[in-house]
Amino acid sequence: MAVNELTEKECGDLLERTSIGRLGCAHDNQPYVVPIYFAYERDYFYVLSTIGQKIEWMRANPKVCLQVDEIANESEWVSVIVNGHYQELPEPQYTEERARARKLLEKRYRWWQNPLGERQLKSGTDLIVPTFFRIQRVSMTGLRGTAEGKEWK
Amino acid sequence: MAVNELTEKECGDLLERTSIGRLGCAHDNQPYVVPIYFAYERDYFYVLSTIGQKIEWMRANPKVCLQVDEIANESEWVSVIVNGHYQELPEPQYTEERARARKLLEKRYRWWQNPLGERQLKSGTDLIVPTFFRIQRVSMTGLRGTAEGKEWK
Helix, strand or coil: CEEEECCHHHHHHHHHHCCEEEEEEEECCEEEEEEEECEEECCEEEEEECCCHHHHHHHHCCEEEEEEEEEEECCEEEEEEEEEEEEECCCCCCHHHHHHHHHHCHHHHHHHHHHHHHHHHHHCCCCCCCEEEEEEEEEEEEEEEECCCHHHC | CEEEECCHHHHHHHHHHCCEEEEEEEECCEEEEEEEECEEECCEEEEEECCCHHHHHHHHCCEEEEEEEEEEECCEEEEEEEEEEEEECCCCCCHHHHHHHHHHCHHHHHHHHHHHHHHHHHHCCCCCCCEEEEEEEEEEEEEEEECCCCCCC
């Protein structure tokens, strides 16, 4: 197996054709990793989320890491790691960005209605407002593992 | 869709039937997330790795987070999050644990020979020693999303 670095274009292609990633944030140097669905556009990852530990932590420390991959098997895979900055999109400052996020995440937004409803039932509150946020890409690296790499033959 | 917490047994079952996860570590509150292959046994996750950023960071800060999931689609998934402690397994103190790790990771070990060889070629050194480490599980939580949850019907 060969392990080679991806070009910037190859990294971008993976981010565009993928919609799930694992988001890492940190608080007092304790990391926390959760799976997220995102829409990627022009150096930003748009996400729709309920309030919870990850939001609280990212508000306190906006440094995040987003890891995205396609793993066929142990020797055929690509993985991209993005260091980024958490940015919340509250009204009214980010009305335009929220509209963009809502459009990009439209299908997902409907899907969120039910878990949101479920959480309302559990928490007993009348309303849980979903939070739009985005991750600004600061840096990006990627690796590809191939069973029959040219460099390894 | 309903989102429900997993029992400790359900979390453990997922960790035992899965071998890939995303490992988060942190340095100066910058998180870093990478995919890893592991073998899980009695509250420990055994991993075989080359030296690199994640090892350097975990040596400096052993607090880690391991996230493991099975995602069928947006409304059918399970995800387990483990907070843990990085523990390296150097010789000679951990001879027994290394032997155990090597046995558990035997298939994987063969698979690693080539990327190790590849890295040797690239770095120009004669030998890159693979590092065995393990993550001690400190706490664990899990969630399940179901399209037709009993609580949601």
